[in-house]
Amino acid sequence: MTFRLPDTIASSQDLTAVTAEIKEYATWYMHESIKVRVVKKKNATLKNEPVLSKGAADLLREVSKGSLNRQSLDQLTRNLEDATKNATTLTFTLAAPVTSSVKETLVAWCRKNIGDTILITFQHNSTILGGAVIRYKSRVFDWSFRRAISDNATKFPEVLRRV
Amino acid sequence: MVAQIDTKLTDAVTSFLNETLQHNVDLGSQTDYIIGMLEEHKDTIAKEIRQ
Numbered sequence: 001m002t003f004r005l006p007d008t009i010a011s012s013q014d015l016t017a018v019t020a021e022i023k024e025y026a027t028w029y030m031h032e033s034i035k036v037r038v039v040k041k042k043n044a045t046l047k048n049e050p051v052l053s054k055g056a057a058d059l060l061r062e063v064s065k066g067s068l069n070r071q072s073l074d075q076l077t078r079n080l081e082d083a084t085k086n087a088t089t090l091t092f093t094l095a096a097p098v099t100s101s102v103k104e105t106l107v108a109w110c111r112k113n114i115g116d117t118i119l120i121t122f123q124h125n126s127t128i129l130g131g132a133v134i135r136y137k138s139r140v141f142d143w144s145f146r147r148a149i150s151d152n153a154t155k156f157p158e159v160l161r162r163v
Numbered sequence: 164m165v166a167q168i169d170t171k172l173t174d175a176v177t178s179f180l181n182e183t184l185q186h187n188v189d190l191g192s193q194t195d196y197i198i199g200m201l202e203e204h205k206d207t208i209a210k211e212i213r214q
Contacts, residue, residue, distance in 0.1 A: 088212055094197075096188040105194055106201075113205050114212060129184040132197045139211050143200040149180050156176045157169035 003079040004116045006058035007107040008100075011121045012089060014055060019080040021056040026073040033070070083117040090114075091121045093133040095145070098122040 009018055032046040052060065060068065063076045092098075092106060103122060110118050125133075128144035135141075201208070 090208075094190055095185075095193070096190050099190055102190045102194050106197065109198055109201060113201070114209055118212075126185045126188065127181070129181065130188060130193050130196075131200070132193075134201075134208070136208070136211055141200075141204060141208070143197070145184060146181065149177060153173045153177050156173045160172065160176075 003083070004062075004111065005083060006055055006062065007104045007111065008055040008058055010103055010107045010119065012084070012087060012119050013121075015080065015084055015087065015119060018053065018055045018059065019077070019084060021050070021052055022059065022073070022077055022080060025050055025052065025056070025060070026070075026077060029068070029073060030070060087117060087119045088115060088136075089119045089121060091123060091135040093123045093125050093128060093135070093144075095124065095126055095128050095130045097124050 005015070009015055028048070028050055029046070032048075036046060059076060059080075063072050090110065094102075098106075107120055110120060128146050129149070130145035131143045131148070133140060133142050133144050133147075
């Protein structure tokens with residue numbers, strides 16, 4: 001089965017934070033599982049479950065598919081560490097701070113069309129007016145409204161004459 | 164003379180658009196445009212990343 005990051009985990013910072021959460025969760029899970037086995041009481045349950053972020057909870061739900069165990073947690077931790085090591089990061093600059101719905105839409109598109117574990121860092125700069133500037137290493141794709149206006153500036157007088 | 168007016172006009176329109184469009188940006192309405200541009204250039208982006 002291929003490992004796919006949930007769309008709520010967009011940037012390398014998100015990935016680092018979720019990896020730390022999952023490691024902490026795995027440690028808690030192992031300790032509590034041992035306690036439950038040692039106590040051997042009927043109906044003994046795991047206690048004080050750590051509170052997880054949405055991204056971490058999505059990952060656990062995806063991996064466990066109803067039954068969580070030590071192997072699946074170890075595998076998840078390894079997958080997250082591999083994703084961190086091999087991550088390709090794109091930087092999107094938008095005209096306003098990214099909203100969660102726009103973020104998830106763009107991340108989902110990139111994961112589907114470019115790579116399952118691609119990471120995206122979002123920045124904002126209102127002077128681009130709209131659209132997006134996408135950067136990968138030294139390559140820049142400028143689809144901003146500012147660029148479109150400046151590329152078409154010489155056409156303005158011609159258009160206005162037709163008005 | 165006409166050329167000078169055209170240049171001034173272009174500068175005025177460009178400045179006006181740059182000033183006015185910076186405010187109240189609605190990213191939601193731009194998502195389709197951004198996805199459209201990504202679709203159009205996805206092969207180039209993918210190729211760039213694979214290199």
